[in-house]
Amino acid sequence: MENVTRIGVSLEPELLKSFDLLVAQKGYATRSEAIRDLIRNALVQESVEHAESHAVGTITLVYEHSKGGVKDNMMDVQHRHHGVISSSIHVHLDEEKCLEVLIVHGTVESIQELAKDLMNVKGLTHGQPVMIAGELSEHHGH
Ligand code: NI
Incomplete structure (x- = not known):
């Protein structure tokens, strides 16, 4: 080395x-x-741990798509935070359950705010955001 x-x-x-x-x-x-x-x-x-630092990461969500408006409420939250979400992956786990993984980027604070708003959606089980330090490079268009 x-x-x-x-x-x-x-x-x-x-x-x-x-x-x-x-x-x-x-x-x-x-x-x-x-x-x-x-x-x-x-x-x-x-x-x-610094709110203003840039980070990239994921937020993993599990929900039952037909239950109590969870899908609409979750979509509202995602659209409100559209600047933080780069992409999402949706997998239908079975007849009812969906797994959704959001790829996120932005300040640590903005990612935490998204996670907090998602946590407040009834019927959404979610993992804490997993973050690593970093920033998407300019040519990714953000
Ligand atoms: Ni689904």
Whole structure:
């Protein structure tokens, strides 16, 4: 690997033991690889904690399409936040249930507001938005 700086890390035996277990479980080739991953995750986490940071991500929704206007209410929310939604994927899970995954981009705050409004739609089960730091590039047209 080019341009790397070696650093020393001191760990208590118990913590090291647990860490080595994690390394094995996650299938990392080396401790260094695992530590690099942990640091990257922490940096991404840190960046998406700022409301004004840009992020891309997904929001996963499950609902029964014929129940109590859920589809219309959800569509209203999606249209109100159209600037945040890049795309969506709809899968009919069975006769009643639909799975919808929204691909979102924008400030962390705008994604959280969309997720909050979706959460308020009765009959919609949803996951918290999954966000990673980043911005769609200009040529994607936004
Ligand atoms: Ni459907």
